[in-house]
Amino acid sequence: MSELQALQQKINYDKTFDCVQCGYCLPACPTYETMERETHSPRGRINLVKMVAEGKASVQDLEKPIEKCLGCMACTTVCPTNVQYGEILEGAKEVIEDHQIKSTSRKKIEDFLFGSFFPSGKWMNTLGNLTWFYQKTGIQALANKSRLTKLAPLHLDKFEQVIPQQPSPKERSKRAKRYKRKRPAHAKVAFFTGCVMDSVFFETNQNTIELLLRFGFEVVLPEQQTCCGALHAHSGKVNESVELAKRNIKAFEEEEIDYIVNNAGGCGARMVEYHHLFEEGTTWRERAEQFVSKVRDISEVLAEVDDLVFNKSVDRTITYQPSCHMTNVQKVKNPPLQLIKDVPGITLKELDRPDFCCGSAGIYNIVNYEDSMDVLDVKMKDVCGTNSESVITTNPGCLLQMKLGIEREGVTHTMDAVHLVDLLLEADPQQK
Ligand code: SF4
Ligand code: SF4
Numbered sequence: 001m002s003e004l005q006a007l008q009q010k011i012n013y014d015k016t017f018d019c020v021q022c023g024y025c026l027p028a029c030p031t032y033e034t035m036e037r038e039t040h041s042p043r044g045r046i047n048l049v050k051m052v053a054e055g056k057a058s059v060q061d062l063e064k065p066i067e068k069c070l071g072c073m074a075c076t077t078v079c080p081t082n083v084q085y086g087e088i089l090e091g092a093k094e095v096i097e098d099h100q101i102k103s104t105s106r107k108k109i110e111d112f113l114f115g116s117f118f119p120s121g122k123w124m125n126t127l128g129n130l131t132w133f134y135q136k137t138g139i140q141a142l143a144n145k146s147r148l149t150k151l152a153p154l155h156l157d158k159f160e161q162v163i164p165q166q167p168s169p170k171e172r173s174k175r176a177k178r179y180k181r182k183r184p185a186h187a188k189v190a191f192f193t194g195c196v197m198d199s200v201f202f203e204t205n206q207n208t209i210e211l212l213l214r215f216g217f218e219v220v221l222p223e224q225q226t227c228c229g230a231l232h233a234h235s236g237k238v239n240e241s242v243e244l245a246k247r248n249i250k251a252f253e254e255e256e257i258d259y260i261v262n263n264a265g266g267c268g269a270r271m272v273e274y275h276h277l278f279e280e281g282t283t284w285r286e287r288a289e290q291f292v293s294k295v296r297d298i299s300e301v302l303a304e305v306d307d308l309v310f311n312k313s314v315d316r317t318i319t320y321q322p323s324c325h326m327t328n329v330q331k332v333k334n335p336p337l338q339l340i341k342d343v344p345g346i347t348l349k350e351l352d353r354p355d356f357c358c359g360s361a362g363i364y365n366i367v368n369y370e371d372s373m374d375v376l377d378v379k380m381k382d383v384c385g386t387n388s389e390s391v392i393t394t395n396p397g398c399l400l401q402m403k404l405g406i407e408r409e410g411v412t413h414t415m416d417a418v419h420l421v422d423l424l425l426e427a428d429p430q431q432k
Contacts, residue, residue, distance in 0.1 A: 004055055010098075012091040013053035018083045019046045025075035030357045031068055034374040039065045042075035042085055049092050059099045066092045068371055070364055071234055072357035073328035086329070090233060097236030113363070114237055118227040119244060124199040125172060131200075132166035155369045162403035167202055179209060179219040186216035187258035189301070192248075192271070194264045195227040197396045204419045208263045208298055211424060215305045215431050224251035230270035230325075234362045245274045246284065249291045260291065263298045263421055265323025265395035266362065269330050271295045297326060298421060299394065303335035307432035313345030314427050319388040320348065321379070321402060323395035324357050336394055336420050343427045349386035356382070358393075360401035372401075373408070380405040384415075391417045 001009075008014075025042040026032050032041035039048060045065050051057035069089060076085050100107070117123050134140050140160070181188075189212060191205075198205055212219050229244035248271070252260055262268045272295050278285040302308070320340060326332050340348055359365060359375030383391055383405065391402045402417035409415075 004053075007095060008053045010091055011049055011053050011095050012084070012088050013050065015084045015088050016046050016050040016053070018081050019043065019079075020081055021047075022080065024078050024080060028074040028078045028355070030070060030072065030074070030359070030375045030378070031371070034371070034378065035068065040068055042079075042083075045069060045092075046083065046085070046088060049088055052092075052095070059095055062092055063096050066096060068368060070324075070357050070359065070361040070375070072324035072361060074324065074355055074357065077328055077355070090236075090238070093234070093236030094238045095236075097238075109367075110235055110237075114232050114235060114240060118195045118231055119247075121195075121198075121226070124195050128166050128172060128199045128202055129169040131163060132168055134160075135165055136168075155366070158369075158404060158407070159366075159400065162400060162407060163200055164203070166200075172202060175206070175221075177221045177223060179213055181216050181218040182213050186218075186305075188218040188220070188256065189259045189261045190220050190222055190252050190255050190257045192225060192228070192252075192260055192262040192264075192267060193221060194262065194267050194396065197264045197267070201396050201399065201419065204263065204421050207419075207425045208261070208421050211298070211302065211421060211429070212261065214429065215302070215308070217301075220255050220257065222251040222255055224254075226251070228267040228270040230266050231362045233270065242277050245277050245288065249274065249284075249287050252291060252294075253287065257294065259296045259301060260294045261296055261298055261301055263394065263419070265297070265326030265330065265332075266397060268295060268297050268332070269325035269328075272330050297330060297332045297335070297394070299335035299339055300332055302424070303338050305431060308342065308429055309432050310342065310344055310427040310429050312426065312428040314343050314423065315345040316389045317347040317349060317387065318390040318392055318423075319351055319383060319386040320354065321351065321358060321383065321391050321393045321398060322354050323393060323398050324355070324361075326394055327355065336392075339420065339424060340392060343423065345427075349388055351382045351386065353382055358398050358401045358405070360395075360397035362397060365397075365401055365404075376401060376405045376408070380409050384409055384411065389415055390423070391415065392420050392423055393417065394420050 021043055023043055029041050038044040048057060048062050048065055052059055052062050193205055209219050226244055226247045229241035232241040272292055275285055275288040275292050278288050356379060358379045359372040365372035393399050393402055399417055399419055406412055406415050
């Protein structure tokens with residue numbers, strides 16, 4: 001196979017022919033709207049991929065437009081010819097990664113984050129514990145007062161402002177790995193804790209376990225589980241992403257369970273596509289298909305519970321910001337809305353453009369901060385227009401991004417961002 005043929009295979013050249021250049025995807029694309037350039041639209045990106053595959057453009061020409069894609073997949077929902085943009089995007093990212101044309105500093109950060117940080121439960125716990133120490137001992141207050149936080153790289157000062165109060169290391173370490181069902185009936189589930197979710201939103205994870213137990217599920221947390229690999233795949237690190245998928249498949253198949261439940265839209269979206277990582281007819285493909293058949297978002301599981309009642313009224317006006325990956329990849333749309341509507345006291349104001357990405361997109365908001373904020377500003381205009389007191393969402397990245405948006409808009413005194421699970425528990429649900 002020639003070098004060009006190998007490149008064409010990796011970059012999914014054959015799939016670019018499904019694009020008929022109609023442009024229906026342009027109004028759906030957040031980066032086309034904020035950057036106003038054809039090369040930063042789905043159609044433009046597909047064209048560039050095709051040109052690179054034909055040797056008419058270089059991989060360098062592709063780097064920026066692909067790096068600036070949020071991977072939100074809004075384009076795929078409006079495409080009349082069903083272009084497999086996700087596969088084209090991942091292929092392009094892999095080719096860029098192979099060509100090693102990222103800056104050295106960015107590569108170093110990525111190698112540490114993807115190789116050592118996200119896949120390690122210990123690292124993620126340590127991050128949570130260090131954050132607790134930073135918040136609890138007054139160092140955070142001092143750093144903010146003296147404006148030392150402004151020296152943090154990658155705009156991390158903005159993110160540290162919106163990270164919730166962390167539980168103590170003792171509370172973290174107390175978490176069990178197995179929870180017996182509190183009432184008869186229902187299934188046994190394994191809870192996928194996630195890396196960022198478990199580190200930054202540990203209490204939401206605890207609340208997820210509590211909800212499952214209230215409705216009679218037996219819950220296990222497989223010890224060997226690891227990061228889902230979404231962040232790796234979005235960065236072109238396909239081999240690492242496959243290794244993480246294998247680790248998770250192995251960890252979860254050691255338990256006899258009915259469902260693998262998660263509460264992070266981006267992680268769920270990665271996990272429902274694990275089978276695509278393996279060749280048809282292989283054992284790994286079969287094992288992945290078994291795994292995928294059990295993956296559920298927490299909202300899907302709860303929406304199916306019969307006789308669910310809420311004891312408390314939550315008298316608030318809220319809006320719902322769906323996670324792009326949960327909607328466009330997992331195709332989970334109605335269960336979160338159905339649950340929100342069931343909570344007594346809630347006034348739901350729907351967004352004009354719920355399908356418009358918030359700009360979080362994995363670590364996009366860290367590595368492309370300014371571009372991400374341009375997208376966020378469009379989103380916040382819509383959110384603020386609803387005059388809501390809370391924005392509900394279902395993914396850690398979206399949650400942090402909405403908190404950032406609320407800060408940027410200067411409305412922290414009237415609005416907050418809340419995970420769906422926390423909202424549901426606030427309403428004190430039970431099964432009749
Ligand atoms: S909508 Fe689909 S076919 Fe039309 S330009 Fe966009 S990707 Fe191509
Ligand atoms: S994935 Fe999102 S940002 Fe990327 S081209 Fe499609 S709509 Fe645009």
